[in-house]
Amino acid sequence: MIFNLTVFIFNWFFRNKTRLLAVGFQSFLLLFFMALGFSQVPNIQSYFPSIFLICTFFMGQFLLVETHYKFSEEKTLQSLLLSGVSPNTLFISLLLTFTVWMLFIECILWVLMHTFFQVNPIILTPSLLVVLISGTISYVSLGILFYGFCAFSKIDAMFVMILFFTLQIPLFLFFYQALETLQHAEMTLRLLPLIGMNLLFVFSSLLLYEFMTEDLT
């Protein structure tokens, strides 16, 4: 039963070779950059933010890819736009939906990770929530924009995955730093660029989504 379920999940995740290649490439790069981490503490707890981010990244990636793959197949976004929904409304609704889902996943992951790594008592502090929300919204807003390319045209998701990943690296580095310094006094210093990036990415994605939908629908 467990074996069959594992095979089923793997088949669902890695449905084809290109996806396997894209996931492999990204996981290698992500692990590589996270392992660098600009941190010198060699204990398992120091890897907690990295592992948390890797899990979050893959969860988000699959959520975004699968949803936009379905959108592309059924031309959902085009139909919505033709029915009179404005691109801004569509973008914000997608952003809210994905962010809520991602936060839900992250909260579960946070509890699971704390259980495995036994770092601290399980407390979702306001500072942690600010870090999670800022990081997630930036990630999701760029994701909607980039996977929109797949939904509105016939671009291979693998190219978008690679492109999306490289553009996300600075965001991940800030996200990682904010998570790593969650308990320290210098956390505010790490949080400010993350919030700034959040605002920048959300507003630019909102504007660019409108430009994209103008020509690609």
Added chain:
Amino acid sequence: MKPWFFISLALGIAFSIIFFYAPMEKTQGIVQKIFYIHVSSALTMYVGFFIAFIASIIHLYKRESRYYWMSKSAIEVGYVFCCIVLLTGPVWAKPIWGAYWTWEPRLTTTFILWLIYTSYLLFQSYLKENQKKAEVISSIIAVVAFFDVPLIHLSVKLWRGVHPTVLRNKEGLPPSMSLTLVITFFVMIGLFAYLLRQRFFLEKLEQQILQLKENQ
């Protein structure tokens, strides 16, 4: 005078100034001369990516292909300067740090910048079939990619590394070295402008040929 001749002459003068006018650095010796090429190439790279960013925004508003050509050309030429930065850096680092590469914040973030624009160029080659879509998508990517440039610089401030920051340091360079750096920078900008112009006209010709083929 032909532009290429003028650029070659300016490059020759710049190299002469680097080797014969700029003083020899006491601790680093001759290797320090790479500094002038390395720093001016890095600054030129940022200029290139900034031009691409502005051109992409104008393209998204006006939807005129010439702005897209400008953006694409600026990224391609800027990318060449990014490669020069990544190549001259290790050559300079080996005798000074004892290693070609260290995973120091500025080096890592410059490598990330290189990765971002590499994926942009990969994506460009993939999008050739539908020109209109390709132009819009490429401009969007160029805009988002440029947002990472200041973030990358901010990250360098946050993670203190071993990379020297002479430009922000008031007592960093003696006047003769500063003058050499400024001259090299302007020559690099001249080279960039020349390459950009050539690449832009090449892109224009390419599109004209494509249109002629379609009309046949």
